[in-house]
Amino acid sequence: MARDAAPVDATVPAPDGFAPWVPRPRVPTDEPARRRWDTLAGGPVSGRLGPVAGVLVIVLGGIYLIWRLGTLDGTGAFGRLFYGAELVSYITVAWTVVMIGRMRPDRVRHAGTPVGTLDVFVTVCGEPASMVERTLRFALAIDYPHQTYVLNDGRIAGRKNWREIDALAARLGIPCFTRVDGTPGKAGNLNHALARTNGDAVLTLDADHLVVPDVGERIVGYLRDAAVGFVCTAQCFDTGRADVLNNADPMLFRAIQPAKDRDNSAFSCGNGTLYRRSALESAGGFSEWNLVEDVQTSYELHARGWSSVYHARPISIGTAPATAAVYAKQRLRWAMDHMRLLLFDNPLRKPGLRGWQRAHYLHTSLSPLLTTVQMVFLVGPPMSVIFRMRLVSGAAEEAYLFFGLPYLLSSALFIVAYAGGRPAARTVASSLFIAPLYLIAFLWVAFGYRPRSSGTTEKVFQPKMSVLVLPQITFALTLVASIIIYAFDTRPGRPVFALVWAGIMLMMMAGPLSAVSERRAAVERWQVPIRGTIILAVALLSALTFAN
Template structure:
């Protein structure tokens, strides 16, 4: 009843507000409104007010946006009389309105992000049985060993935890393939992995045929296991020990819970961060989604399955018939199906796994293409608007998630729009300079402020635009192909752990150079026209600035496609702990600095001869209840560097057995607090002004770097691979 009254009141208030806002009141009134709104927003942002003021902030932003939409719709569209102006004008208008709609939906999604209380801790006998699935396709054994070891090592009653390796690289179909190379590789893989699993105490599963890719693989795993809860880890997503303790408890509280999702957290840089060298300073791209958006979705019971680092309830999956396989993002689709059947989900904002993301630009694009294609398949074939069983809030949330991937379309349109005016003088926007300032400029400032206020901590200014642009070039054709045939787009598995050996230009680079060239030509044209046609100065200046912004982004993208050499084959995870290094006769106490799949870096005090390339043994304290006091890792001295009193000694692992892998896994992933600390340290915002300045600086530097690569590093310099 009270809710009905609240809703009614809200409707009336919205109606009155719209009535006042949607009035043709002229530019002076518009300036007044916009100025008051922006000042209010700025005040709230600078004073960092929360609660009611947060809603007011977005309300004021929405007001400016509404005024812009009203003006744009009623007064600026070119007339139908001249089709050559009308069609592009309407297309650009459509793109802008799409952005407004997406903004509105995203404001709804993050209206009130929630933080869940900690999972209740269950006693041993009340703990449910848990099956851990690690699906794999072509990852190599040492990577899998670490992940499986970490999974096996999770803090949980041992009798209730089973770990399965689901190998799609060694299926019967592959092993019996008529192609001898394929069948031989498959067979060898199968044997190797079966051996590994035996040593690690993990179950090896495979299937007859490769159907439905990962979804089919997981569903097959479901069929051959019995645990009440199912945990999914990607092959390179190693869990920390407390993973299950932080997630399983929720299932006992809510019988309708089907999913507990945890954030994906990466120890390596994505190609953009790597090639722009921002990994250490700037928050990762996925932070925005996992720190804020998922928490917002959680409020609306729309947190969805992201394919890994999640716990699912078997009964729910069985009710849905296994993992959904219609789209290639089977994770989100499964969640959609289960949400529409009335199941609930929740999100825990605590990184409990550490993983790897694609290294090369090509693999990054491949991954994003897959996500984009899959989400659009869901949008086209299982549209959340029409799906029965979803609440209104869930529909909006899923719609927002799916439609987000349409971003390449407006982005490409915004790239092309200034060109239409600069080269062909099409009058696609009917406005005076003063109106443009009062409406469009204020809208952009409001949008920027809202973006900064909502995501400032986890996303620096203009970085979203850069990511969108970089992906749009290849996602745009992908979207076209999905729309043409939703059921059968091509599927590329992301290759993880693919290292780049040289500093070289990515194979995918040429469209970026082409676009950069066109934008550069347009900028020159702007200068030329400004010189020759002073009367077009106002409009041309604005369009020129827009084009300049695109140019800077395109220049930055040139840097992105200039791949940096990855000197390390294996990624390091900062760790802590002490140990004793036994080299020949010397025993040194060392502090562990970082650990990777292939070796370690330790800091040694004290005297003692250490010879390069000599074999050694590292003793690390064992965990409680393991029988012995120490574990021993066979290592080789790879490098020694003196640093005042200390010595930094680089070690590589010698032959590793199953036990050794589990020690390493524990070192790397046992306790993620160091990693979490680093992640938190990166989550510092950048003010809009500083961020813009930085963006400009990057743009210039990266453009030059990209051009240098284009001229001199097209096929890559021969660089020596150095192992860690």
């Protein structure tokens, strides 16, 4: 099939029948999007703050946990359960410190001059035609010679507008593959197109992502290394200033992925991944075994000896879940994907992986299960305030802050070092919000439940409520009840530490739970009144406690 014309540079070798390519001047087609692409704080974190904070976390956390062993007398079953949760949390953080410590802050990836034929797969499954059209126009504007394809899964998924997508593709002169049978889900859609195309490389784009025109210059050149099987990129979403749901996930894209890249373990996050066709063919195409194709396909390619590259800058900008209900559904699906890999295709037993690759994939697949212990920290304040259950023996209560506060501050410093100041709080808040979903995911996978389809994240109409957020709402209401009960509690020795703890946990949960509207500006306006009310109530009650 004929491909877009491009300038010729005879000094750059090219496959037979394909014109070489050189960069040419470009005019930004969407200036706000281009500014976000070019100013996003992607890539490895520079400086020594991160490693220093990591060492502090491990050392101070170890001292704290050793001290805590001597404070469990008289605390009962709950005190020991809480200590167990602290121990698991420490192991999780320490493991993350070690894995991120593999990152080399001074390592900068540079793609060579791109060469080879490129197919751009735009996957569609019921998204509005207006959204798809904008995505396709950006894909067509890629200045590297390429062929764009529409992968329309609307018909097989029962979406009403599948004919509209077919008509749109015909109007734009873009080949369109509309499936009538096959394995449901994105992987099946991609494999259907893979069998009907022949480009040397394949770039996958979601239906809502606007790609940069110089994507060829940015990432295609990595495939000049014959060992590279795929190139994954940082993700960029139009989240607004607050990003209460932490869709940007800076810890993943600024620290974890660069660390994985050091050990040839970076994995695809779906959109914006460039694959070498021969690598995909060696693995039997995109993996259809798991719920989503991205991590599992990366896993299979690594197991077959292919190398990966993590390009730490985004090459597209897209939409993200705007409501807590949609975010919960998305993260539950991803968690089930990780749990299935952990339980049924464990990295420790996977043939072909190297030592550090096993460690990275085990960290990725096991982290959701370890994160479920965060729920114990949410029930701590109610148990302390309402039922007066003690976490430490009476003689040790005064020393708790002496040992606990340095560990807490070093943990916060570690997250700030890699995620940034404001995103650090969102990172912790999202972890607390997701914890119940991870437990649900584990139970569903362990008992053999699997959704009929991997599904797609809603892009336009986003539900405001879901049963998946009921556990989080319950936790939040319990924390509110703890503060109210504390205010009217006339018993002596009210635990002011538990009150402050309840306020901090409630502030963390309030961010994600406030996303009950897809109107981003409204959600952002709610943040100050919500958090201000919590801070005022806790400060007033604490002052009254000390005054009495």
